[in-house]
Amino acid sequence: MPLPLRRFALGALLALGTAMPAAAFDIKSMTAEEKAAFGAAVRDYLLEHPDVLIDMSQALESQQYAQQAQSDIKMLKDNHDAIYNDGHSWVGGNPAGDVTVVEFMDYRCGYCRKANPEVEELVRADGNIRFILKEFPILGEASLTSSKFAIAVKNLGGDEAYKTAHDTLMELRGEPTEATLADLARKLGLDAAKVKAEMDSPEVAAVIQKNHDLAEALQIQGTPMFVIGDTLVRGYVPLDGMRKIVSDARG
DSSP, rough: OHHHHHHHHHHEEEETTTTTOOOOGGGSOOOOHHHHHHHHHHHHHHHHOOOHHHHHHHHHHHHHHHHHHHHHHHHHHHHHHHHHHHHHSEEOOTOSSSSEEEEETTTOOOHHHHHHHHHHHHHHHHHHHEEEEEEOOOOOOHHHHHHHHHHHHHHHHHHHHHHHHHHHHOOOSSSEEEEEEHOOOOOHHOHHHHHHHHTTHHHHHHHHHHHHHHHHHHHSSSSEEEETTTEEEEEEOHHHHHHHHHHHHHO
């Protein structure tokens, strides 16, 4: 490749990879022959210097990550009360903790089940985390039935009964049949018929709808999903990674 053309190609690449004004490089003003030569020059240069593409890709990823982080911060600020003080979600850990971890979960989600004991260990070992669970059934009828049962248990039996039901449902291998849930209700010291009736109450439906509305506002489409400080954590993260995120949230 002739040296002037090679330099022109490099300059064009730099122009494309930065925020230079469009007038600095206008391919529309080139003739057909110039466009063909330019295309060949760019191709040859990239083949000889593939690291340029890697650098440009990394720069773009960094820019997109920064933009997403700023968008997340705004969404969390706009929905602060619904996230942290909705009045219906179970709150555990240390109520006065200096960091709050919020989890959107589905009982039929494999990664939610995988995360469950690790999040428990995170909260237990740290001792200064406020932990909030949000019922977010999205994986079908069994998910919805499980969440309705857990919320009904909380409404009738309180926080301790809810947490026991939650942990049991997280480990349930079969389907959440009516008989299975009735047996669990009785083990919790609750009237199974009253729990079943509560599952179909407007109050339970309202909790699920509010959680879905909040998830939509936060652009949450899957589970598990965590809010830690001013960070939205999308998907399962191993225990050590969660500890790092909590540490970063503390500053």
